[in-house]
Amino acid sequence: MTLTAQTAQVTVRRARTSDVAKIREMVAPLAEERVLIAKEAVAYYEGLQEFRIAEDPAGNVVGCGALHVMWEDLAEVRTLATHPGWRGRGVGHILLEQLLSDAAEIGVTRVFCLTFEVDFFKRHGFVVMENQSAVDPEVYSELLRSHDEGVAEFLDLARVKPNTLGNTRMIRTVRA
Numbered sequence: 001m002t003l004t005a006q007t008a009q010v011t012v013r014r015a016r017t018s019d020v021a022k023i024r025e026m027v028a029p030l031a032e033e034r035v036l037i038a039k040e041a042v043a044y045y046e047g048l049q050e051f052r053i054a055e056d057p058a059g060n061v062v063g064c065g066a067l068h069v070m071w072e073d074l075a076e077v078r079t080l081a082t083h084p085g086w087r088g089r090g091v092g093h094i095l096l097e098q099l100l101s102d103a104a105e106i107g108v109t110r111v112f113c114l115t116f117e118v119d120f121f122k123r124h125g126f127v128v129m130e131n132q133s134a135v136d137p138e139v140y141s142e143l144l145r146s147h148d149e150g151v152a153e154f155l156d157l158a159r160v161k162p163n164t165l166g167n168t169r170m171i172r173t174v175r176a
């Protein structure tokens with residue numbers, strides 16, 4: 001994808017603790033619409049090292065995204081969000097590319113997402129996941145031990161069904 005000059009000025013960096021307030025601000029309206037999962041502030045601090053931040057030349061946070069490792073070969077792209085005023089300018093693209101490169105760097109070979117943004121993820125090589133065949137039964141039973149809501153959504157557990165309604169489960173491979 002060719003980036004416009006405007007987007008080219010946006011850079012992606014690791015998140016800092018001082019970004020948490022901005023991440024929460026961006027997530028809040030999306031969580032209200034049930035597009036993303038709302039989390040307590042402490043969860044963002046605990047998960048901070050999973051996050052990448054997109055910022056404009058003035059240092060304003062214009063997007064964020066995280067890569068959450070689930071298993072040896074499997075991770076989830078989560079909390080990918082572009083500030084509404086910056087959508088459609090390639091910010092989501094550069095964030096997702098960075099998260100996929102992070103996945104490859106740490107040895108993950110498959111990346112999952114649960115999303116309403118099916119076309120966006122399709123354009124980035126994701127395909128719709130038909131069923132649970134992406135994980136073998138042994139790994140499935142290990143993942144059941146997780147307390148993470150996103151993992152429960154990946155497993156499509158009954159208790160999280162209200163959160164996942166209308167979302168599409170997608171997955172792609174990455175080259176390590």
Ligand SMILES: CC(C)(COP(=O)(O)OP(=O)(O)OC[C@H]1O[C@@H](n2cnc3c(N)ncnc32)[C@H](O)[C@@H]1OP(=O)(O)O)[C@@H](O)C(=O)NCCC(=O)NCCS
Binds near residue numbers: 082087114
């Ligand atoms: C999904 C999301 C992060 C995409 O962010 P974005 O910054 O708008 O993404 P991009 O600009 O890279 O791409 C969006 C569209 O803009 C277009 N576009 C991308 N770069 C462009 C550019 N430089 N100039 C013009 N248009 C461009 C693309 O055609 C793309 O279309 P597509 O969505 O059909 O692929 C954003 O829509 C969002 O925050 N959604 C709510 C949260 C969410 O659902 N997250 C996903 C689940 S974790």
